[in-house]
Amino acid sequence: MHILLVEDDHKAARLLARGLEEEGYAVTVAHSAEEASHHALSRFDMAILDWMMPGKDGVTVCTEWRADGQTLPVLMLTARDAVADRITGLNTGADDYLTKPFVFDELLARVRALLRRVERVQPPAALQVADLLLDLRSRAVTRAGAKLDLTPKEYAILELFMQHTGAVVSRQQLAEHVWHADLIAIDNLMDVHIKNLRRKVDAPGQAALIATVRGRGFCLALPEHDGA
Template sequence: MRILLVEDDRKAAGLLARGLQEEGFVVDVAHTAEDGDEQIVGVDYSLIVLDWLLPGKEGVAFCKELRLRGIQTPILMLTARDGLMDRLQGLNTGADDYLTKPFAFEELLARMRALLRRCKLTQPAALTVADLTLNPLTHRVTRRGAPLVLTPKEYAILEILVRHAGEVVSRTRLAELVWKADLIGIDNLIDVHVSNLRRKLDLPGATPLIRTVRGHGYCLIGGEE
């Protein structure tokens, strides 16, 4: 599951990110609300862990903006403020839970997992495009009911394309989301992975699903155009 951690204390953010990665989470880190806002574009996060006291725009204001824009991703607010009115303010602006600093890492994990379980109960697990089904919780992918064996990078690319079916996803965006780096020769690397992914997806007699938009990127289509 992909988590966005918005924390301005770089040392604390690094420690939390490493701990969460060891627990199996994919963690993106932002140090300001503005940076967090940029990272949210085009990414379907499972959870946002948001510090209240951020430079510039405070976390509580960022949380309120996200809810006004219709973003329903669960938000866990972190703060040193422990007064009743502070907790109420955080929850009333759209946070789903509130954890006071300092906290034990185990409690953070427990609260995150509780929010994720709650979210799973209200959201469909499987994503479907035409005869392709992808389950973000289990990473199981099938086409026409037949299971497909994908590498981690192939799966990551496919999930992004599925979540943006019908839209063109640029190579730059894939590089940012899958490799999280501006690598030399990244376009060729992406092309190789997409080519391998196509071979696995396009079963005999099946409609090709991934279309190359020359000069722009890739688009997952739902059937005949």
């Protein structure tokens, strides 16, 4: 299980991440809402979100996630313990609320409870097109059973393609989703990554899945739907 921890206190984040990792969880730490936005939420099984952060606070972040249709379970952490604050936190879409200071065992119990809920309502997090399989939990990618060794950028590109199977993904979409940058800044770099990704996914002897749609972008589709 992969947890996104958004906590601006570096020491607290380090200790909390270490404790969760010792319990067998994978943890990605972000120290601000801006840093958290660099990660695709589909990678995670839940988020632990601090309310009080400089800049955009946890309540705003959670509200934006829910408005964007994100269903990722959220455990809100805060020093605010008034009933009204708890109600506000839950009304933003948080699934649970824990006040600081807290005992780690209680946080762990709440994490387990939220993840059990996820396991009951969500199918295995995987994307598949033909014999290409991408596991969103382990980030493993295979084609015809053979593991593909992708770089983080190649994985992010392929994940976006597979989330939009059969549809054209524009170069601007790629620039914003993968690099969080304007297309002009990374246009040539994008071509290098696409070329390397194609070499791995559409290796010799494999039916091509990634197609270039001239003037529009790229499309990942079943072989019989390939287009130039």
